[in-house]
Amino acid sequence: MRTATAPLHLHRARSLDDALARLADAPDLRPIAGCTDVFVEANFGTLADRRFLDLWPLRDALGRIELRDDRLVIGALATYTDVLLSPLVRERLPILAEAAAAIGGVQIQNRGTIGGNVANASPAGDTPPVFLAVDAEVVLRSAGGERRVAYGAFHTGYRATARRPDELIVAIEAPPVDGRPFFRKVGTRAAQAISKVVVAGVRGARPAVAVGSIAPTVVRLPETERTLSRGAGRDEVREAVGREIAPIDDVRSTARYRRTVTANLVDDAFFGDR
Amino acid sequence: MRDVEKSWPSLADARHLGKRIDRIDGPVKVTGRAKYTFDVNRPNMLWAKFTLCPHGKAKVLSVDVSEATRVPGVVVAKELPLPGDATCHWHGFEVAVVAAETEEAAREGARRVKVEYEVLPHNVVDDTTDVGDWVDEGRSREQGEVDEAFASADVTVEGEYGCPIITHCCLESHGSVVEAKGDAKLEVWPSTQRISSIGNDFANELGLDPKDVHADCQHLGGGFGSKFGFDVWDKACAAIAEETGRPVKAMLERDHEIMVAGSRPSAYAKVKVAARKDGTLTGFDFESWGSGGPSRSGALRMPYVFTEVPHRRVHSNVRTNTGPNRAWRAPGHPQMAWLTMAAVEDAAAALGLDPLELFRRNLAATDRPDVYAEELDVAAGLIGWKEKWEPRSAKKGVVRRGLGLSIHTWGGRGHDSNARTTIHSDGRVDVECGTQDLGVGTRTVLAICVAETLGLPVEAVRVHIGDNRLPPSGASGGSTTVGGISSSSRTSAVDAVNQLIARVAPDLEASAEECAAAGGRIFVRSDPARGVAWAEACALIGQDPIVGNGRTDPELMNSGVGGVQMSEVEVDVETGVATMVKHVAVQDCGTIVDLETAESQVYGACIMGITSALFEERVMDPVTGRCLNPDMEFYRLAGIGDVGELVVHMMQTDAHHGRGVIGLGEPPVISPLAAIGNAVANACGVRVPRAPFTPRNVLSALAKGAAR
Numbered sequence: 001m002r003t004a005t006a007p008l009h010l011h012r013a014r015s016l017d018d019a020l021a022r023l024a025d026a027p028d029l030r031p032i033a034g035c036t037d038v039f040v041e042a043n044f045g046t047l048a049d050r051r052f053l054d055l056w057p058l059r060d061a062l063g064r065i066e067l068r069d070d071r072l073v074i075g076a077l078a079t080y081t082d083v084l085l086s087p088l089v090r091e092r093l094p095i096l097a098e099a100a101a102a103i104g105g106v107q108i109q110n111r112g113t114i115g116g117n118v119a120n121a122s123p124a125g126d127t128p129p130v131f132l133a134v135d136a137e138v139v140l141r142s143a144g145g146e147r148r149v150a151y152g153a154f155h156t157g158y159r160a161t162a163r164r165p166d167e168l169i170v171a172i173e174a175p176p177v178d179g180r181p182f183f184r185k186v187g188t189r190a191a192q193a194i195s196k197v198v199v200a201g202v203r204g205a206r207p208a209v210a211v212g213s214i215a216p217t218v219v220r221l222p223e224t225e226r227t228l229s230r231g232a233g234r235d236e237v238r239e240a241v242g243r244e245i246a247p248i249d250d251v252r253s254t255a256r257y258r259r260t261v262t263a264n265l266v267d268d269a270f271f272g273d274r
Numbered sequence: 275m276r277d278v279e280k281s282w283p284s285l286a287d288a289r290h291l292g293k294r295i296d297r298i299d300g301p302v303k304v305t306g307r308a309k310y311t312f313d314v315n316r317p318n319m320l321w322a323k324f325t326l327c328p329h330g331k332a333k334v335l336s337v338d339v340s341e342a343t344r345v346p347g348v349v350v351a352k353e354l355p356l357p358g359d360a361t362c363h364w365h366g367f368e369v370a371v372v373a374a375e376t377e378e379a380a381r382e383g384a385r386r387v388k389v390e391y392e393v394l395p396h397n398v399v400d401d402t403t404d405v406g407d408w409v410d411e412g413r414s415r416e417q418g419e420v421d422e423a424f425a426s427a428d429v430t431v432e433g434e435y436g437c438p439i440i441t442h443c444c445l446e447s448h449g450s451v452v453e454a455k456g457d458a459k460l461e462v463w464p465s466t467q468r469i470s471s472i473g474n475d476f477a478n479e480l481g482l483d484p485k486d487v488h489a490d491c492q493h494l495g496g497g498f499g500s501k502f503g504f505d506v507w508d509k510a511c512a513a514i515a516e517e518t519g520r521p522v523k524a525m526l527e528r529d530h531e532i533m534v535a536g537s538r539p540s541a542y543a544k545v546k547v548a549a550r551k552d553g554t555l556t557g558f559d560f561e562s563w564g565s566g567g568p569s570r571s572g573a574l575r576m577p578y579v580f581t582e583v584p585h586r587r588v589h590s591n592v593r594t595n596t597g598p599n600r601a602w603r604a605p606g607h608p609q610m611a612w613l614t615m616a617a618v619e620d621a622a623a624a625l626g627l628d629p630l631e632l633f634r635r636n637l638a639a640t641d642r643p644d645v646y647a648e649e650l651d652v653a654a655g656l657i658g659w660k661e662k663w664e665p666r667s668a669k670k671g672v673v674r675r676g677l678g679l680s681i682h683t684w685g686g687r688g689h690d691s692n693a694r695t696t697i698h699s700d701g702r703v704d705v706e707c708g709t710q711d712l713g714v715g716t717r718t719v720l721a722i723c724v725a726e727t728l729g730l731p732v733e734a735v736r737v738h739i740g741d742n743r744l745p746p747s748g749a750s751g752g753s754t755t756v757g758g759i760s761s762s763s764r765t766s767a768v769d770a771v772n773q774l775i776a777r778v779a780p781d782l783e784a785s786a787e788e789c790a791a792a793g794g795r796i797f798v799r800s801d802p803a804r805g806v807a808w809a810e811a812c813a814l815i816g817q818d819p820i821v822g823n824g825r826t827d828p829e830l831m832n833s834g835v836g837g838v839q840m841s842e843v844e845v846d847v848e849t850g851v852a853t854m855v856k857h858v859a860v861q862d863c864g865t866i867v868d869l870e871t872a873e874s875q876v877y878g879a880c881i882m883g884i885t886s887a888l889f890e891e892r893v894m895d896p897v898t899g900r901c902l903n904p905d906m907e908f909y910r911l912a913g914i915g916d917v918g919e920l921v922v923h924m925m926q927t928d929a930h931h932g933r934g935v936i937g938l939g940e941p942p943v944i945s946p947l948a949a950i951g952n953a954v955a956n957a958c959g960v961r962v963p964r965a966p967f968t969p970r971n972v973l974s975a976l977a978k979g980a981a982r
């Protein structure tokens with residue numbers, strides 16, 4: 001580990017109120033849930049923070065997956081394993097289970113949380129495209145109260161979000177899905193592979209397409225969606241995808257690969273016979 | 275007639291030999307009690323870390339360690355000796371070493387060393403010969419009437435194939451722990467493939483008597499050919515241990531290891547094949563090149579296996595500023611197999627033939643037609659070739675399956691080895707041999723050979739290896755270990771047991787020649803009831819134990835093996851992702867000592883080969899000359915979910931068993947790349963010319979194929 005751990009300070013949250021009060025007092029306090037992202041920073045020696053707030057003790061309160069007013073509510077501290085074992089997720093949002101199964105390996109699935117994946121705001125994160133495609137909402141709470149942010153407004157830039165430092169994500173809420181959802185992740189191996197391209201969407205009256213790993217944040221493809229909803233053919237749809245995304249070359253993939261494969265995946269989802 | 279014969283028992287008579295026997299050090303490994311060099315921690319020990327050159331090639335103008343020495347905990351910070359031209363020839367070249375009380379302080383110190391460089395022109399590009407002065411052209415060699423073969427061929431097929439430099443990526447990286455003992459004595463714990471001789475290098479380095487250097491390596495987290503050396507880190511540890519009088523530990527960081535401590539040369543070739551309509555291969559023309567870093571990459575002797583086909587070949591060496599090559603499991607063979615078998619498979623596709631048929635038709639051009647014929651049949655049966663194989667043109671849909679095959683060969687004669695078997699009066703048995711266990715099951719092999727000879731259970735034998743005070747044994751390379759140690763331990767045990775029988779025989783009122791040792795007893799062969807239990811026999815030994823000495827015996831070993839592998843893959847033509855469905859490996863290796871660890875070798879080799887086919891590639895930046903993926907996120911290895919179904923079949927007939935022991939570590943790693951590459955071509959309908967068969971390489975081959 002390249003970051004020295006001795007000077008680090010950890011406070012274990014006793015309750016949600018305790019956690020929110022501490023955050024209100026000390027905005028430099030960094031929340032940690034499963035710590036799977038934060039640990040990577042520590043290992044690379046890029047971890048700047050010194051004071052941490054451990055949310056793991058709040059799993060009872062914030063780790064639940066339930067149905068409220070016909071909306072699927074996923075507690076921020078629900079792990080991928082919780083998602084995989086949840087019959088509600090299987091029934092209401094099976095693509096979230098597909099995404100969870102594709103994340104890291106079993107150890108990461110046991111520790112990594114949905115709230116952490118969303119808050120971490122990596123453009124290559126695997127659950128954001130799912131939430132974006134189904135018009136989910138992020139539920140944020142601070143000592144001052146609760147507010148909701150539409151998923152499309154949550155990721156504001158590269159690794160930047162609408163969350164204020166004194167707020168915690170408490171849940172992600174997904175409305176019922178109107179249509180047949182799909183999810184495809186293209187990594188390089190069966191486990192422990194960050195996505196080269198990740199696509200989620202809904203096939204139905206109002207087609208939705210959300211793509212990760214091709215822009216500074218996860219993005220919807222509105223032009224592609226419009227093209228799809230007016231019943232255009234596959235070539236036109238592929239062209240729309242091509243116009244709408246401008247991926248870059250980086251260590252995980254090339255722009256050309258990402259462009260081609262995003263078009264292939266959208267094509268396959270809406271026109272394929274798989 | 276001897277009391278206990280030296281020769282190996284037949285398959286029918288053997289009690290342990292050739293059976294499936296669990297690895298005797300399995301429990302200490304899975305419980306974490308096995309101590310690797312990485313686990314050796316001495317009281318008052320210092321950690322050493324290195325300052326590495328960040329450029330492809332650079333002259334060192336000055337090194338300033340003053341800031342490093344001010345880091346709390348740093349004890350030694352110093353420049354390392356550079357070559358005569360004061361130049362670092364690759365990214366990761368060691369410039370300075372820092373030793374400190376903790377690993378973190380050493381790391382911080384190494385970061386604080388200030389080095390001034392003059393950056394020099396470099397080359398890290400090796401996938402083309404269009405690199406100016408960085409290429410040395412080789413001489414052309416020819417066997418048979420090549421021009422005539424091409425002039426009279428029914429078809430000629432041309433292709434270009436290649437595979438990049440890959441690294442060894444041992445689970446345990448390289449390194450040593452060194453402790454000066456006073457009185458010019460040294461204790462060393464190196465992670466090494468040659469425990470019997472490595473102490474001499476430490477002795478030379480410090481001007482000590484080799485007898486005063488004790489080297490110990492009980493467990494090794496892999497070497498694959500990259501741990502024969504006496505390296506910069508070993509020398510630095512020795513010097514600092516001498517200077518400070520404190521134990522010093524240096525284990526390479528993963529980035530350091532990937533950049534400098536191991537690489538397998540790249541290999542590329544333009545290949546022409548001449549063939550007749552019926553699939554008979556009549557000529558090959560290879561124009562190959564490759565890089566092994568700044569030094570030579572080693573010529574590729576192609577065609578591989580089909581050596582009797584007339585051929586011409588010329589190999590050029592591309593010098594690159596990358597960590598120098600080290601022997602990588604079956605040096606040169608995986609590359610030669612890929613470049614040859616891919617061209618052969620393309621010839622089959624051009625002729626509209628099933629490649630299995632074409633391979634069969636050309637076995638006369640190989641060293642061992644009968645063995646290959648048999649192995650091709652076994653492998654084809656196991657993968658279901660007849661039912662599943664379809665020509666490339668038949669492939670449709672988004673997810674396509676394909677089959678491919680390759681065949682390979684290896685020598686594997688045992689090296690020089692000495693062993694000692696000791697039988698104590700309380701019945702205990704020790705076998706000692708100055709060999710090392712790279713993780714392959716060396717201890718188990720020794721226990722089996724001695725137990726078989728003494729007629730005891732495997733658990734009755736205590737095994738001592740990994741120490742240069744034991745009877746010297748060769749380095750573990752070239753699949754030479756199992757032949758060497760099985761014959762030296764066998765002959766040492768024969769010597770010991772015959773001494774014991776000589777003492778017991780008079781009590782049994784028989785001559786030694788009439789007695790045998792089996793089933794935990796010593797008895798008269800013609801009247802087995804007349805005998806004594808092992809413990810009783812040993813009670814006759816008295817105070818001085820019986821010591822049997824043995825050494826490598828050519829009659830107990832042999833050389834020359836063959837193997838066939840077949841692969842089934844699935845390629846998603848939309849994403850370019852290739853996944854393994856099934857991989858079949860059929861392998862012979864003469865007398866199999868332990869069927870279980872032999873199979874394990876083959877499983878491991880297949881996984882390593884699958885990894886090289888689908889994932890591995892050391893990526894260098896042509897602009898800065900830096901290695902871009904010196905970590906395990908981007909230098910990717912297969913996980914268990916990536917390897918598909920593996921099927922291993924060892925040839926274990928009386929004929930194979932009767933040949934003597936032959937090495938197995940290397941041969942099964944040769945064919946996976948070629949077999950998988952051919953399966954990918956069969957699935958895609960077009961050749962993916964460059965390994966690894968990553969989504970990008972697959973898609974761009976498909977795009978090119980579609981454009982044509």
Ligand SMILES: Cc1cc2nc3c(=O)[nH]c(=O)nc-3n(C[C@H](O)[C@H](O)[C@H](O)COP(=O)(O)OP(=O)(O)OC[C@H]3O[C@@H](n4cnc5c(N)ncnc54)[C@H](O)[C@@H]3O)c2cc1C
Pocket residue numbers: 030031032033034035036037038039040055076077102103104105108111112113114115116117118119120124125126127167168169170192193194195
């Ligand atoms: C080996 C490995 C493999 C991985 N594979 C994948 C993969 O395939 N796909 C993928 O998408 N990710 C992957 N990850 C990344 C990571 O596991 C996920 O992003 C995970 O969901 C993070 O959750 P966590 O609870 O561990 O977050 P933490 O590391 O605890 O936190 C991550 C960030 O979120 C903030 N945070 C956490 N919880 C909250 C909250 N409730 N409110 C506000 N802020 C919060 C933290 O302050 C921090 O900035 C991998 C990581 C590793 C180490």
